Amino acid sequence: MPESHSNPQPADSSYGVRPHMIKLVVRPTERAHQLIRQHVAAGDHVVDATLGNGHDTLFLAELVGKKGRVDGFDIQSAAIQSAQQKLHDRDFDHVHLHHVGHEKIPDWVQTPIQAAMFNLGYLPGGDKQVITQAQTTLQALRSALDLLLPNGIVTIVAYIGHAGGSEEADAILTFCQTLKSDQFTVTQHRSASDNAKAPFLITIVRG
């Protein structure tokens, strides 16, 4: 169900003078980080299912700290290299990068996880033809949910502006409808001010 965004209250008298300075709605990637922070603590085991340029992995690595563990997956060597560069110089022995598709999660992750992040679509700055695919995304999503601990969260940022993106998002939403509501809470985070092609966030929390 869509998350509601209430109108912000004027913080001070500048409201109305420079309204363009007030950020009404956070980006789905940023919202995903906010929610992950509410469910993940130092020492937790988490998964980044789409490594990309490593922004989410870096965020997760700092959040869980050295006593935690991050497993990151991507099919492109360009993504692995880009993520490695981002983690470069950091003492991150607890981050494990896997140059394989997220559909292989069960081969690499066997212990329960507190969170998994999916940031779908193509690698920014990379080959736009290489995109996540509904079938493998769903396979990975099922694996992540099997591993998810109580109060754990899966975040999915779905992009519908590129060919295939809408179909992938629809497949995920259809799959979400099959989840038992006494086990999982599914939320679609969308703002009324988003345009029809804007990316959006889906979260699944194990209740």
Ligand SMILES: C[S@@+](CC[C@H](N)C(=O)[O-])C[C@H]1O[C@@H](n2cnc3c(N)ncnc32)[C@H](O)[C@@H]1O
């Ligand atoms: C939007 S990017 C991810 C951005 C990333 N989370 C970040 O913080 O920079 C999507 C990534 O998914 C990757 N991808 C596509 N199919 C995949 C699969 N089957 N398994 C894992 N990653 C995949 C692409 O190679 C691409 O790097």
